[in-house]
Amino acid sequence: MTLLINPATGEPVDEVPDSTPTDVSAAVQAGRDAFTQWRDTTPADRARLLLRLADLVEADAEELTRLEVEETGKPAAVFRDGELPFAIDNLRFFAGAARSLDGTGAGVLSAGYTSALIRRPIGVIGSIAPWNFPFIMAVWKIGPAIAAGNAVVIKPAPATPRSTLRLAALMAEAGAPEGLLQVVTGGADIGQALVTDPGVDMVGVTGSTATGRAVMRGATGGLKRVHLELGGKAPALVFDDASLADMAFGVTMGATYNTGQDCTAATRVYIARSRYDEALEALHAAMEQVRPGDPWSDETDIGPLISAAHRDRVNGFVTRASGRVLLGGKPIDGPGFYYPPTLIADADQSSEIVQGEIFGPVLVALPFDSEEEAIRLANDTPYGLASSIWSVDVARALRVAHQLDVGVTWVNDHLPIASEAPHGGVKGSGFGKDMSQEAVQEYSVVRHLMIKHAAPEARDSFRPA
Numbered sequence: 001m002t003l004l005i006n007p008a009t010g011e012p013v014d015e016v017p018d019s020t021p022t023d024v025s026a027a028v029q030a031g032r033d034a035f036t037q038w039r040d041t042t043p044a045d046r047a048r049l050l051l052r053l054a055d056l057v058e059a060d061a062e063e064l065t066r067l068e069v070e071e072t073g074k075p076a077a078v079f080r081d082g083e084l085p086f087a088i089d090n091l092r093f094f095a096g097a098a099r100s101l102d103g104t105g106a107g108v109l110s111a112g113y114t115s116a117l118i119r120r121p122i123g124v125i126g127s128i129a130p131w132n133f134p135f136i137m138a139v140w141k142i143g144p145a146i147a148a149g150n151a152v153v154i155k156p157a158p159a160t161p162r163s164t165l166r167l168a169a170l171m172a173e174a175g176a177p178e179g180l181l182q183v184v185t186g187g188a189d190i191g192q193a194l195v196t197d198p199g200v201d202m203v204g205v206t207g208s209t210a211t212g213r214a215v216m217r218g219a220t221g222g223l224k225r226v227h228l229e230l231g232g233k234a235p236a237l238v239f240d241d242a243s244l245a246d247m248a249f250g251v252t253m254g255a256t257y258n259t260g261q262d263c264t265a266a267t268r269v270y271i272a273r274s275r276y277d278e279a280l281e282a283l284h285a286a287m288e289q290v291r292p293g294d295p296w297s298d299e300t301d302i303g304p305l306i307s308a309a310h311r312d313r314v315n316g317f318v319t320r321a322s323g324r325v326l327l328g329g330k331p332i333d334g335p336g337f338y339y340p341p342t343l344i345a346d347a348d349q350s351s352e353i354v355q356g357e358i359f360g361p362v363l364v365a366l367p368f369d370s371e372e373e374a375i376r377l378a379n380d381t382p383y384g385l386a387s388s389i390w391s392v393d394v395a396r397a398l399r400v401a402h403q404l405d406v407g408v409t410w411v412n413d414h415l416p417i418a419s420e421a422p423h424g425g426v427k428g429s430g431f432g433k434d435m436s437q438e439a440v441q442e443y444s445v446v447r448h449l450m451i452k453h454a455a456p457e458a459r460d461s462f463r464p465a
């Protein structure tokens, strides 16, 4: 059994049984059986299931909010009015995407033959999810895989399994064949059992870069397809013409949303030196207004960190940091694992606080002297997931955006996402895209079917025509 702790109180809320390696094999086998039916469904069948699921999720909003908030401590209003409707929109998008999979083109590519390019599902997908957005991450893993015709066995993070278990129950209620979506629970060992199971054809993980490596290593024996959404260390580049009031609000939101436990969080703000002090003041004023508190209160902007161990890890980064701590920098007294918005100026670019993924509400500010330097510093970490540019000069924003080694760049904002747009990174942030038509394509394989025009006839040569 795993005891689930409410991070806002430090008190237990529930317990969930742990799967065994035998449970994993049984789930994979059931997934294989379901796949043999599901792969032959039409796009319309798949879309119908996902649309029904979206409706059931919508009707279950209160219960899903309770489960998610109890386990993560995130503000209830943020989940119920923001993340949950977005996840529902994701499901409805995947329902539509199931009906417009590319690769069905046909043509005469060699004289005398018609070629058809057909997208087929891959098989059983072993998916592994993190604890920061448990419900959305489950939807991002399950939606495109089911839309493309696969079966899924998913392992949520050990601290946050219940909204995924609930999603699987709603999937069954929506009419999914038995075994199409299954949940296994547990930690890294159960994750590895899933990754290495010979009945799993493809593995996907959203998690840290170290976990991505472990999953990729586990997948090599079976030469499985791998889909990796890993860590981030997003820079925000503030040029001398930026609206500092707008920037301070947007970067603060980017740095503190979900208490900074967001792979696309704004974590490093590079500011044109001519406006450095002014920008620091604006950021200080904005970050000071972010209200940590009770997740069930409407006055709360951010909840606690996920666990006491994670709070201590975040605090360790801050206490070891180079530079000046301008705001925050110490855990908030309990109950709960709260950490305040923290602003640090003038850290060394090569130091841990600038290079490492902290996963807390900690923003580090550094000055730059030229556009080239801003780009170089932005690209100078092992990660490449997200970034933002703050400037009213469109030409500069475009020029800089094209030189950032990342999966997404926002201009004059930081964080918004859309179901139609791919989410995923480069470098240490992994590869593979969540959301968008790209995700559905990644859970499918293109095949070539080549049909000879002429009727069968006597052949007189073993050489190709």
Ligand code: NAD
Pocket (backbone or CB within 6 Å): 128, 129, 130, 131, 132, 133, 155, 156, 157, 158, 186, 187, 188, 189, 190, 191, 192, 195, 205, 206, 207, 208, 209, 210, 211, 212, 214, 215, 229, 230, 231, 232, 262, 263, 357, 359, 385, 423, 424, 425, 429, 434
């Ligand atoms: P984590 O890497 O500790 O765990 C993620 C999942 O992997 C969990 O379910 C865990 O049990 C499992 N796991 C851990 N070790 C494993 C192993 N060796 N083999 C198989 N499974 C294993 O990550 P976390 O702490 O749950 O989440 C935070 C991380 O997730 C951060 O690095 C964050 O940036 C990343 N993240 C990335 C994205 C993205 O889209 N790129 C989105 C959200 C979170």
